[in-house]
Amino acid sequence: MKEIRITVNGKPYELSVRPWATLLEVIREDLGLTGTKEGCGVGECGACTVIMNGKSVNACLVLAPEADGKEITTIEGLAQGEKLDPIQQAFYEIGGLQCGFCTPGMIMSTKALLAETPEPTDHEIRKGLEGNFCRCTGYTKIFESVREASRKSRR
Amino acid sequence: MTTFYRRLPRFDYVQPTSLDEALSLLGRYKADAKPLAGGTDLIPQVKGRDMAAPRVVVDLKAIPGLDAITYDATKGLTLGAMATIANVERSVLVREHYPMLSNALTTMASPQVRNRATVTGNICTAVPSADSAPTLLVLEAVLKLVSQKGERLVPITQFFTGPRQTVLTYDELITEIRIPSPPPKSRGVYLKLSPRKSMDLAVVGVAAFVVRDGETCKDVRIALGAVAPTPIREARAESALLGKKLTDESIEEAASAASSECRPIDDHRAAREYRCDMVYVLTRRALTQIKEEAL
Ligand SMILES: Cc1cc2nc3c(=O)[nH]c(=O)nc-3n(C[C@H](O)[C@H](O)[C@H](O)COP(=O)(O)OP(=O)(O)OC[C@H]3O[C@@H](n4cnc5c(N)ncnc54)[C@H](O)[C@@H]3O)c2cc1C
Ligand code: FES
Numbered sequence: 478m479k480e481i482r483i484t485v486n487g488k489p490y491e492l493s494v495r496p497w498a499t500l501l502e503v504i505r506e507d508l509g510l511t512g513t514k515e516g517c518g519v520g521e522c523g524a525c526t527v528i529m530n531g532k533s534v535n536a537c538l539v540l541a542p543e544a545d546g547k548e549i550t551t552i553e554g555l556a557q558g559e560k561l562d563p564i565q566q567a568f569y570e571i572g573g574l575q576c577g578f579c580t581p582g583m584i585m586s587t588k589a590l591l592a593e594t595p596e597p598t599d600h601e602i603r604k605g606l607e608g609n610f611c612r613c614t615g616y617t618k619i620f621e622s623v624r625e626a627s628r629k630s631r632r
Numbered sequence: 633m634t635t636f637y638r639r640l641p642r643f644d645y646v647q648p649t650s651l652d653e654a655l656s657l658l659g660r661y662k663a664d665a666k667p668l669a670g671g672t673d674l675i676p677q678v679k680g681r682d683m684a685a686p687r688v689v690v691d692l693k694a695i696p697g698l699d700a701i702t703y704d705a706t707k708g709l710t711l712g713a714m715a716t717i718a719n720v721e722r723s724v725l726v727r728e729h730y731p732m733l734s735n736a737l738t739t740m741a742s743p744q745v746r747n748r749a750t751v752t753g754n755i756c757t758a759v760p761s762a763d764s765a766p767t768l769l770v771l772e773a774v775l776k777l778v779s780q781k782g783e784r785l786v787p788i789t790q791f792f793t794g795p796r797q798t799v800l801t802y803d804e805l806i807t808e809i810r811i812p813s814p815p816p817k818s819r820g821v822y823l824k825l826s827p828r829k830s831m832d833l834a835v836v837g838v839a840a841f842v843v844r845d846g847e848t849c850k851d852v853r854i855a856l857g858a859v860a861p862t863p864i865r866e867a868r869a870e871s872a873l874l875g876k877k878l879t880d881e882s883i884e885e886a887a888s889a890a891s892s893e894c895r896p897i898d899d900h901r902a903a904r905e906y907r908c909d910m911v912y913v914l915t916r917r918a919l920t921q922i923k924e925e926a927l
Protein backbone atom coordinates (compact mmCIF):
# COMPACT_ATOMS: atom_id res chain seq x y z
CA MET A 478 0.00 0.00 0.00
CA LYS A 479 1.07 3.59 -0.61
CA GLU A 480 0.25 6.53 1.61
CA ILE A 481 -0.98 9.56 -0.31
CA ARG A 482 -2.31 12.99 0.57
CA ILE A 483 -4.72 14.59 -1.84
CA THR A 484 -7.06 17.54 -1.68
CA VAL A 485 -10.43 16.90 -3.24
CA ASN A 486 -12.88 19.77 -3.62
CA GLY A 487 -10.92 21.73 -1.04
CA LYS A 488 -10.92 18.94 1.53
CA PRO A 489 -7.61 17.27 2.48
CA TYR A 490 -7.45 13.46 2.67
CA GLU A 491 -4.76 11.06 3.82
CA LEU A 492 -5.29 7.69 2.23
CA SER A 493 -3.65 4.35 1.96
CA VAL A 494 -4.01 3.10 -1.64
CA ARG A 495 -3.06 0.09 -3.73
CA PRO A 496 -0.33 1.17 -6.18
CA TRP A 497 -2.34 -0.16 -9.13
CA ALA A 498 -5.57 1.59 -8.13
CA THR A 499 -6.62 4.46 -10.36
CA LEU A 500 -7.55 7.93 -9.17
CA LEU A 501 -11.04 7.13 -10.47
CA GLU A 502 -11.33 4.14 -8.12
CA VAL A 503 -10.13 6.26 -5.20
CA ILE A 504 -12.62 9.04 -5.94
CA ARG A 505 -15.58 6.73 -6.43
CA GLU A 506 -14.86 3.93 -3.98
CA ASP A 507 -12.65 5.30 -1.21
CA LEU A 508 -14.18 8.79 -1.10
CA GLY A 509 -17.66 7.78 -2.23
CA LEU A 510 -17.86 10.63 -4.72
CA THR A 511 -19.78 8.84 -7.42
CA GLY A 512 -20.52 11.87 -9.57
CA THR A 513 -17.38 11.06 -11.56
CA LYS A 514 -18.33 8.20 -13.89
CA GLU A 515 -16.50 5.21 -15.27
CA GLY A 516 -17.30 4.60 -18.92
CA CYS A 517 -14.54 2.95 -20.89
CA GLY A 518 -11.80 2.91 -18.27
CA VAL A 519 -9.10 3.57 -20.89
CA GLY A 520 -9.18 7.28 -21.73
CA GLU A 521 -11.58 7.16 -24.66
CA CYS A 522 -14.88 8.50 -23.33
CA GLY A 523 -14.15 11.33 -20.87
CA ALA A 524 -16.87 10.30 -18.38
CA CYS A 525 -14.20 10.25 -15.64
CA THR A 526 -12.86 13.76 -16.33
CA VAL A 527 -11.70 15.65 -13.24
CA ILE A 528 -9.49 18.69 -12.82
CA MET A 529 -6.09 18.00 -11.29
CA ASN A 530 -3.84 20.97 -10.48
CA GLY A 531 -5.85 23.11 -12.89
CA LYS A 532 -5.82 20.68 -15.84
CA SER A 533 -8.48 18.32 -17.07
CA VAL A 534 -7.41 14.69 -16.91
CA ASN A 535 -8.97 11.26 -17.33
CA ALA A 536 -9.11 9.93 -13.76
CA CYS A 537 -9.07 6.38 -15.17
CA LEU A 538 -5.57 6.97 -16.58
CA VAL A 539 -4.04 8.43 -13.41
CA LEU A 540 -2.63 5.98 -10.88
CA ALA A 541 -3.62 6.77 -7.30
CA PRO A 542 0.01 7.27 -6.18
CA GLU A 543 0.53 9.71 -9.07
CA ALA A 544 -2.13 11.95 -7.52
CA ASP A 545 -0.13 12.34 -4.29
CA GLY A 546 0.13 16.01 -3.34
CA LYS A 547 -2.34 17.10 -6.01
CA GLU A 548 -5.45 19.26 -5.83
CA ILE A 549 -8.46 17.71 -7.47
CA THR A 550 -11.85 19.09 -8.35
CA THR A 551 -14.71 16.74 -9.17
CA ILE A 552 -18.25 17.54 -10.27
CA GLU A 553 -19.29 17.59 -6.58
CA GLY A 554 -16.94 20.54 -6.04
CA LEU A 555 -18.69 22.95 -8.40
CA ALA A 556 -21.99 23.91 -6.78
CA GLN A 557 -21.95 26.06 -3.68
CA GLY A 558 -24.62 24.53 -1.52
CA GLU A 559 -27.86 24.80 -3.46
CA LYS A 560 -26.39 27.29 -5.92
CA LEU A 561 -25.28 25.61 -9.12
CA ASP A 562 -22.10 26.58 -10.93
CA PRO A 563 -22.95 28.70 -14.03
CA ILE A 564 -21.93 25.74 -16.21
CA GLN A 565 -24.30 23.38 -14.40
CA GLN A 566 -27.03 26.03 -14.57
CA ALA A 567 -26.52 26.36 -18.33
CA PHE A 568 -26.69 22.58 -18.96
CA TYR A 569 -29.86 22.48 -16.82
CA GLU A 570 -31.56 25.41 -18.58
CA ILE A 571 -30.62 24.44 -22.14
CA GLY A 572 -31.18 20.73 -21.53
CA GLY A 573 -27.67 19.69 -22.52
CA LEU A 574 -28.26 16.12 -21.38
CA GLN A 575 -30.51 13.11 -21.68
CA CYS A 576 -29.43 10.13 -19.59
CA GLY A 577 -26.83 12.30 -17.86
CA PHE A 578 -24.04 9.73 -17.71
CA CYS A 579 -21.61 11.86 -19.73
CA THR A 580 -22.66 15.12 -18.07
CA PRO A 581 -20.20 15.32 -15.15
CA GLY A 582 -17.33 14.78 -17.60
CA MET A 583 -18.77 17.28 -20.08
CA ILE A 584 -19.10 19.87 -17.34
CA MET A 585 -15.57 19.32 -16.03
CA SER A 586 -14.16 19.66 -19.55
CA THR A 587 -16.19 22.83 -19.99
CA LYS A 588 -14.84 24.12 -16.68
CA ALA A 589 -11.25 23.56 -17.87
CA LEU A 590 -12.02 25.09 -21.27
CA LEU A 591 -13.65 28.26 -19.91
CA ALA A 592 -10.94 28.76 -17.29
CA GLU A 593 -8.45 29.08 -20.10
CA THR A 594 -10.67 30.48 -22.85
CA PRO A 595 -13.61 32.39 -21.35
CA GLU A 596 -15.02 33.23 -24.79
CA PRO A 597 -14.34 30.16 -26.93
CA THR A 598 -15.02 30.10 -30.67
CA ASP A 599 -17.14 27.27 -32.09
CA HIS A 600 -13.96 25.48 -33.07
CA GLU A 601 -12.49 25.91 -29.59
CA ILE A 602 -15.63 24.46 -28.01
CA ARG A 603 -15.41 21.42 -30.30
CA LYS A 604 -11.71 20.93 -29.53
CA GLY A 605 -12.34 21.50 -25.83
CA LEU A 606 -14.93 18.72 -25.69
CA GLU A 607 -13.34 16.34 -28.19
CA GLY A 608 -12.44 13.90 -25.43
CA ASN A 609 -15.99 13.55 -24.12
CA PHE A 610 -18.42 11.15 -25.73
CA CYS A 611 -22.17 11.38 -25.43
CA ARG A 612 -24.27 8.48 -26.68
CA CYS A 613 -27.62 10.28 -26.28
CA THR A 614 -27.85 13.91 -27.25
CA GLY A 615 -26.14 14.24 -30.59
CA TYR A 616 -24.07 17.04 -29.02
CA THR A 617 -26.04 20.04 -30.31
CA LYS A 618 -27.54 20.96 -26.96
CA ILE A 619 -24.28 20.27 -25.16
CA PHE A 620 -22.60 22.68 -27.52
CA GLU A 621 -25.29 25.29 -26.86
CA SER A 622 -24.97 24.74 -23.12
CA VAL A 623 -21.27 25.50 -23.29
CA ARG A 624 -21.99 28.72 -25.18
CA GLU A 625 -24.58 29.69 -22.61
CA ALA A 626 -22.19 28.78 -19.77
CA SER A 627 -19.58 31.05 -21.29
CA ARG A 628 -22.13 33.87 -21.37
CA LYS A 629 -23.23 33.25 -17.78
CA SER A 630 -19.70 32.92 -16.41
CA ARG A 631 -18.78 36.33 -17.80
CA ARG A 632 -21.77 38.09 -16.31
CA MET B 633 -13.96 -12.85 -27.83
CA THR B 634 -12.33 -9.90 -26.19
CA THR B 635 -12.55 -9.59 -22.45
CA PHE B 636 -13.21 -6.22 -20.90
CA TYR B 637 -11.02 -5.75 -17.84
CA ARG B 638 -12.13 -3.11 -15.36
CA ARG B 639 -9.11 -3.27 -13.06
CA LEU B 640 -5.40 -3.01 -13.50
CA PRO B 641 -3.34 -6.03 -12.52
CA ARG B 642 -1.07 -5.74 -9.50
CA PHE B 643 2.23 -3.92 -9.75
CA ASP B 644 4.41 -1.81 -7.53
CA TYR B 645 4.96 1.90 -8.08
CA VAL B 646 8.10 3.91 -7.45
CA GLN B 647 8.75 7.56 -8.03
CA PRO B 648 12.49 8.26 -8.22
CA THR B 649 13.49 11.88 -7.62
CA SER B 650 16.68 11.83 -9.66
CA LEU B 651 17.74 10.44 -13.02
CA ASP B 652 20.45 8.32 -11.40
CA GLU B 653 17.93 6.73 -9.09
CA ALA B 654 15.58 6.00 -12.02
CA LEU B 655 18.40 4.43 -14.06
CA SER B 656 19.55 2.29 -11.19
CA LEU B 657 15.99 1.02 -10.69
CA LEU B 658 15.78 0.12 -14.38
CA GLY B 659 19.23 -1.48 -14.19
CA ARG B 660 18.10 -3.56 -11.25
CA TYR B 661 14.63 -4.65 -12.42
CA LYS B 662 15.38 -4.88 -16.16
CA ALA B 663 12.44 -6.39 -18.07
CA ASP B 664 10.33 -6.37 -14.89
CA ALA B 665 10.22 -2.56 -14.80
CA LYS B 666 8.36 -0.16 -17.06
CA PRO B 667 9.01 3.58 -17.22
CA LEU B 668 5.86 5.65 -16.79
CA ALA B 669 5.44 9.05 -18.43
CA GLY B 670 1.84 10.20 -19.02
CA GLY B 671 0.54 6.63 -18.84
CA THR B 672 -1.93 7.24 -21.66
CA ASP B 673 -0.53 4.31 -23.60
CA LEU B 674 0.90 2.21 -20.79
CA ILE B 675 -2.22 2.12 -18.60
CA PRO B 676 -4.66 1.05 -21.36
CA GLN B 677 -2.11 -1.54 -22.60
CA VAL B 678 -1.61 -3.06 -19.18
CA LYS B 679 -5.29 -2.86 -18.30
CA GLY B 680 -6.32 -4.60 -21.51
CA ARG B 681 -3.66 -7.28 -20.84
CA ASP B 682 -2.17 -6.41 -24.24
CA MET B 683 1.10 -6.01 -22.41
CA ALA B 684 2.32 -8.17 -19.53
CA ALA B 685 1.98 -6.40 -16.21
CA PRO B 686 5.32 -4.99 -15.11
CA ARG B 687 6.50 -5.87 -11.61
CA VAL B 688 7.24 -2.24 -10.97
CA VAL B 689 6.22 0.96 -12.67
CA VAL B 690 8.91 3.66 -12.53
CA ASP B 691 7.25 7.06 -12.66
CA LEU B 692 9.59 9.60 -14.26
CA LYS B 693 7.56 12.70 -13.39
CA ALA B 694 9.37 13.63 -10.17
CA ILE B 695 12.80 13.85 -11.83
CA PRO B 696 13.63 17.57 -11.77
CA GLY B 697 14.03 19.42 -15.06
CA LEU B 698 12.90 16.58 -17.31
CA ASP B 699 9.91 18.56 -18.57
CA ALA B 700 11.88 21.54 -19.88
CA ILE B 701 11.27 22.96 -23.37
CA THR B 702 14.19 25.09 -24.56
CA TYR B 703 15.16 26.73 -27.83
CA ASP B 704 18.41 28.13 -29.06
CA ALA B 705 18.95 29.37 -32.64
CA THR B 706 22.08 27.26 -33.13
CA LYS B 707 21.18 24.15 -31.14
CA GLY B 708 17.52 24.12 -32.01
CA LEU B 709 14.72 22.83 -29.83
CA THR B 710 15.19 20.49 -26.90
CA LEU B 711 12.16 18.73 -25.49
CA GLY B 712 12.69 17.14 -22.10
CA ALA B 713 11.25 13.63 -21.98
CA MET B 714 8.45 14.66 -19.62
CA ALA B 715 7.30 17.67 -21.67
CA THR B 716 3.60 17.08 -22.18
CA ILE B 717 1.95 17.24 -25.56
CA ALA B 718 -0.22 20.13 -24.34
CA ASN B 719 2.81 22.14 -23.20
CA VAL B 720 4.78 21.50 -26.39
CA GLU B 721 1.79 22.19 -28.60
CA ARG B 722 1.17 25.54 -26.88
CA SER B 723 4.77 26.59 -26.42
CA VAL B 724 5.37 29.98 -28.01
CA LEU B 725 8.83 28.79 -29.08
CA VAL B 726 7.40 25.75 -30.81
CA ARG B 727 4.61 27.70 -32.48
CA GLU B 728 7.07 30.24 -33.79
CA HIS B 729 9.89 27.99 -35.00
CA TYR B 730 8.21 24.62 -35.55
CA PRO B 731 4.56 25.31 -36.42
CA MET B 732 4.22 21.91 -38.11
CA LEU B 733 5.06 20.16 -34.83
CA SER B 734 2.50 22.17 -32.92
CA ASN B 735 -0.11 21.41 -35.60
CA ALA B 736 0.69 17.70 -35.61
CA LEU B 737 0.27 17.48 -31.83
CA THR B 738 -3.09 19.26 -31.98
CA THR B 739 -4.45 16.38 -34.07
CA MET B 740 -3.80 13.95 -31.24
CA ALA B 741 -6.33 12.55 -28.81
CA SER B 742 -8.18 14.93 -26.46
CA PRO B 743 -7.31 17.80 -24.08
CA GLN B 744 -7.37 15.36 -21.17
CA VAL B 745 -4.92 13.01 -22.87
CA ARG B 746 -2.71 15.83 -24.20
CA ASN B 747 -2.46 17.25 -20.66
CA ARG B 748 -0.86 14.01 -19.46
CA ALA B 749 0.79 12.41 -22.50
CA THR B 750 4.34 13.23 -23.56
CA VAL B 751 5.92 13.52 -27.00
CA THR B 752 8.64 11.11 -25.87
CA GLY B 753 6.00 8.59 -24.77
CA ASN B 754 4.42 8.85 -28.20
CA ILE B 755 7.72 7.97 -29.87
CA CYS B 756 8.43 5.17 -27.37
CA THR B 757 5.13 3.45 -28.15
CA ALA B 758 6.53 2.98 -31.69
CA VAL B 759 3.10 2.35 -33.11
CA PRO B 760 3.12 2.90 -36.90
CA SER B 761 0.43 5.57 -36.55
CA ALA B 762 2.15 7.63 -33.78
CA ASP B 763 1.21 11.15 -34.80
CA SER B 764 4.39 12.94 -33.78
CA ALA B 765 6.64 10.49 -35.64
CA PRO B 766 6.35 11.67 -39.28
CA THR B 767 6.99 15.26 -38.22
CA LEU B 768 9.98 14.33 -36.04
CA LEU B 769 11.31 12.23 -38.94
CA VAL B 770 11.25 15.15 -41.38
CA LEU B 771 12.63 17.56 -38.79
CA GLU B 772 15.47 15.03 -38.28
CA ALA B 773 15.14 14.83 -34.53
CA VAL B 774 17.84 13.14 -32.49
CA LEU B 775 17.04 11.23 -29.31
CA LYS B 776 19.25 11.15 -26.27
CA LEU B 777 19.24 7.70 -24.68
CA VAL B 778 20.76 7.29 -21.25
CA SER B 779 21.51 4.28 -19.09
CA GLN B 780 23.82 3.61 -16.17
CA LYS B 781 26.45 2.56 -18.70
CA GLY B 782 26.44 5.90 -20.49
CA GLU B 783 24.55 7.77 -23.16
CA ARG B 784 24.08 7.61 -26.91
CA LEU B 785 22.48 9.86 -29.48
CA VAL B 786 20.15 8.08 -31.87
CA PRO B 787 18.69 9.80 -34.94
CA ILE B 788 14.98 9.13 -35.00
CA THR B 789 15.38 7.57 -38.46
CA GLN B 790 17.20 4.70 -36.69
CA PHE B 791 15.02 4.46 -33.59
CA PHE B 792 12.06 2.35 -34.73
CA THR B 793 12.69 -1.32 -35.46
CA GLY B 794 9.16 -2.72 -35.81
CA PRO B 795 5.60 -2.30 -34.58
CA ARG B 796 5.97 -1.39 -30.87
CA GLN B 797 9.70 -2.06 -31.13
CA THR B 798 12.62 0.31 -30.82
CA VAL B 799 16.36 0.25 -30.17
CA LEU B 800 15.71 1.12 -26.49
CA THR B 801 17.03 -1.50 -24.08
CA TYR B 802 15.30 -2.28 -20.78
CA ASP B 803 17.70 -0.22 -18.72
CA GLU B 804 17.61 2.85 -20.98
CA LEU B 805 15.56 6.03 -20.92
CA ILE B 806 15.10 8.74 -23.46
CA THR B 807 15.91 11.96 -21.62
CA GLU B 808 15.45 14.43 -24.45
CA ILE B 809 14.45 14.95 -28.04
CA ARG B 810 16.64 17.39 -29.93
CA ILE B 811 15.26 19.04 -33.03
CA PRO B 812 17.63 21.09 -35.18
CA SER B 813 16.57 24.58 -36.22
CA PRO B 814 14.74 24.41 -39.53
CA PRO B 815 16.86 25.96 -42.32
CA PRO B 816 15.73 29.32 -43.69
CA LYS B 817 13.17 29.07 -46.49
CA SER B 818 11.83 25.79 -45.23
CA ARG B 819 8.21 24.84 -44.92
CA GLY B 820 6.62 21.76 -43.44
CA VAL B 821 3.12 20.32 -43.24
CA TYR B 822 1.66 17.26 -41.45
CA LEU B 823 -1.65 15.88 -42.67
CA LYS B 824 -3.53 13.16 -40.82
CA LEU B 825 -6.35 11.17 -42.31
CA SER B 826 -8.71 9.49 -39.90
CA PRO B 827 -12.38 8.54 -40.20
CA ARG B 828 -13.28 10.83 -37.31
CA LYS B 829 -11.96 14.35 -36.86
CA SER B 830 -11.08 13.78 -33.21
CA MET B 831 -10.03 10.91 -30.97
CA ASP B 832 -8.99 8.67 -33.81
CA LEU B 833 -5.78 7.11 -34.98
CA ALA B 834 -4.28 8.02 -38.32
CA VAL B 835 -5.20 5.70 -41.20
CA VAL B 836 -2.47 7.56 -43.04
CA GLY B 837 -0.22 10.37 -41.82
CA VAL B 838 2.02 12.34 -44.17
CA ALA B 839 4.67 14.88 -43.21
CA ALA B 840 6.37 16.90 -45.94
CA PHE B 841 9.20 19.34 -45.47
CA VAL B 842 10.88 21.32 -48.25
CA VAL B 843 13.83 23.69 -48.22
CA ARG B 844 14.05 25.92 -51.26
CA ASP B 845 16.86 27.79 -52.94
CA GLY B 846 15.11 30.34 -55.10
CA GLU B 847 12.52 28.18 -56.84
CA THR B 848 14.28 24.84 -56.64
CA CYS B 849 13.92 22.33 -53.86
CA LYS B 850 17.35 21.84 -52.34
CA ASP B 851 16.18 19.54 -49.60
CA VAL B 852 13.04 17.43 -49.58
CA ARG B 853 11.91 15.24 -46.71
CA ILE B 854 8.77 13.15 -46.73
CA ALA B 855 7.68 10.78 -43.98
CA LEU B 856 4.69 8.48 -43.69
CA GLY B 857 2.80 7.13 -40.71
CA ALA B 858 0.54 4.08 -40.49
CA VAL B 859 1.57 2.54 -43.82
CA ALA B 860 4.51 0.34 -42.82
CA PRO B 861 5.66 -1.59 -39.72
CA THR B 862 7.18 1.67 -38.47
CA PRO B 863 6.85 5.35 -39.35
CA ILE B 864 9.19 5.81 -42.34
CA ARG B 865 11.04 8.34 -44.49
CA GLU B 866 10.10 8.00 -48.14
CA ALA B 867 13.37 8.24 -50.12
CA ARG B 868 11.93 7.70 -53.60
CA ALA B 869 9.41 10.48 -53.26
CA GLU B 870 12.07 12.76 -51.86
CA SER B 871 14.48 12.22 -54.75
CA ALA B 872 11.66 12.66 -57.26
CA LEU B 873 11.48 16.31 -56.18
CA LEU B 874 15.06 17.12 -55.31
CA GLY B 875 16.58 19.86 -57.48
CA LYS B 876 13.25 20.54 -59.16
CA LYS B 877 10.72 23.34 -58.85
CA LEU B 878 7.50 22.67 -56.99
CA THR B 879 5.04 22.39 -59.88
CA ASP B 880 1.85 20.39 -60.28
CA GLU B 881 3.81 17.87 -62.38
CA SER B 882 6.74 17.40 -60.00
CA ILE B 883 4.36 17.13 -57.04
CA GLU B 884 2.34 14.52 -58.92
CA GLU B 885 5.48 12.51 -59.55
CA ALA B 886 6.59 12.63 -55.92
CA ALA B 887 3.11 11.66 -54.70
CA SER B 888 3.00 8.67 -57.08
CA ALA B 889 6.45 7.58 -55.93
CA ALA B 890 5.34 7.79 -52.29
CA SER B 891 2.28 5.66 -52.88
CA SER B 892 4.07 3.04 -55.01
CA GLU B 893 6.63 2.54 -52.23
CA CYS B 894 4.30 2.17 -49.29
CA ARG B 895 3.56 -1.27 -47.83
CA PRO B 896 0.65 -0.80 -45.46
CA ILE B 897 -1.27 -3.45 -43.60
CA ASP B 898 -4.74 -4.45 -44.61
CA ASP B 899 -7.00 -4.32 -41.58
CA HIS B 900 -10.44 -3.43 -40.33
CA ARG B 901 -9.49 0.25 -40.20
CA ALA B 902 -8.55 0.51 -43.86
CA ALA B 903 -7.75 -1.67 -46.84
CA ARG B 904 -4.23 -1.69 -48.23
CA GLU B 905 -5.27 -0.17 -51.57
CA TYR B 906 -7.13 2.61 -49.82
CA ARG B 907 -4.14 3.49 -47.65
CA CYS B 908 -1.87 3.62 -50.71
CA ASP B 909 -4.31 5.81 -52.60
CA MET B 910 -4.53 8.11 -49.62
CA VAL B 911 -0.74 8.36 -49.37
CA TYR B 912 -0.88 9.71 -52.91
CA VAL B 913 -3.64 12.18 -52.12
CA LEU B 914 -2.15 13.44 -48.86
CA THR B 915 1.40 13.72 -50.21
CA ARG B 916 0.11 15.74 -53.13
CA ARG B 917 -1.99 17.89 -50.83
CA ALA B 918 0.85 18.52 -48.36
CA LEU B 919 3.29 19.49 -51.11
CA THR B 920 0.70 21.70 -52.77
CA GLN B 921 0.14 23.49 -49.47
CA ILE B 922 3.86 24.07 -49.18
CA LYS B 923 3.99 25.34 -52.76
CA GLU B 924 1.18 27.78 -52.14
CA GLU B 925 2.50 29.14 -48.86
CA ALA B 926 4.49 32.30 -49.44
CA LEU B 927 8.11 32.02 -48.37
C1 LIG C 1 -8.04 8.20 -25.85
C2 LIG C 1 -6.67 8.15 -26.44
C3 LIG C 1 -6.43 8.74 -27.66
C4 LIG C 1 -5.18 8.71 -28.24
N1 LIG C 1 -5.00 9.32 -29.45
C5 LIG C 1 -3.78 9.29 -30.03
C6 LIG C 1 -3.58 9.95 -31.28
O1 LIG C 1 -4.48 10.59 -31.86
N2 LIG C 1 -2.35 9.86 -31.86
C7 LIG C 1 -1.32 9.18 -31.27
O2 LIG C 1 -0.23 9.14 -31.85
N3 LIG C 1 -1.48 8.57 -30.08
C8 LIG C 1 -2.67 8.61 -29.44
N4 LIG C 1 -2.85 7.98 -28.22
C9 LIG C 1 -1.75 7.21 -27.63
C10 LIG C 1 -0.95 7.93 -26.53
O3 LIG C 1 -1.74 8.89 -25.88
C11 LIG C 1 0.29 8.63 -27.07
O4 LIG C 1 1.12 7.71 -27.72
C12 LIG C 1 1.08 9.35 -25.97
O5 LIG C 1 1.94 10.30 -26.56
C13 LIG C 1 1.87 8.43 -25.08
O6 LIG C 1 2.63 9.22 -24.16
P1 LIG C 1 2.63 8.94 -22.60
O7 LIG C 1 3.51 9.97 -22.00
O8 LIG C 1 1.26 8.86 -22.07
O9 LIG C 1 3.34 7.52 -22.58
P2 LIG C 1 3.25 6.34 -21.50
O10 LIG C 1 1.97 5.62 -21.65
O11 LIG C 1 3.64 6.81 -20.16
O12 LIG C 1 4.45 5.43 -22.07
C14 LIG C 1 4.38 4.80 -23.34
C15 LIG C 1 5.54 3.80 -23.46
O13 LIG C 1 6.79 4.48 -23.54
C16 LIG C 1 7.65 4.13 -22.47
N5 LIG C 1 8.31 5.37 -22.09
C17 LIG C 1 7.70 6.56 -21.75
N6 LIG C 1 8.61 7.52 -21.54
C18 LIG C 1 9.83 6.95 -21.71
C19 LIG C 1 11.17 7.44 -21.64
N7 LIG C 1 11.43 8.73 -21.35
N8 LIG C 1 12.18 6.58 -21.90
C20 LIG C 1 11.93 5.29 -22.22
N9 LIG C 1 10.68 4.76 -22.32
C21 LIG C 1 9.64 5.59 -22.06
C22 LIG C 1 6.75 3.51 -21.43
O14 LIG C 1 7.44 2.57 -20.65
C23 LIG C 1 5.66 2.89 -22.27
O15 LIG C 1 6.06 1.63 -22.74
C24 LIG C 1 -4.12 8.04 -27.59
C25 LIG C 1 -4.35 7.44 -26.34
C26 LIG C 1 -5.61 7.51 -25.76
C27 LIG C 1 -5.83 6.88 -24.43
S1 FES D 1 -13.71 6.12 -18.07
FE1 FES D 1 -11.99 7.40 -18.21
S2 FES D 1 -12.13 8.08 -20.23
FE2 FES D 1 -13.68 6.60 -20.19
Ligand code: FES
Pocket residue numbers: 574575576577578579580610611612613614
Ligand atom coordinates in the same frame (compact mmCIF):
# COMPACT_ATOMS: atom_id res chain seq x y z
S1 FES E 1 -26.63 12.27 -21.98
FE1 FES E 1 -26.49 10.13 -22.12
S2 FES E 1 -24.44 9.86 -22.68
FE2 FES E 1 -24.65 11.97 -22.83
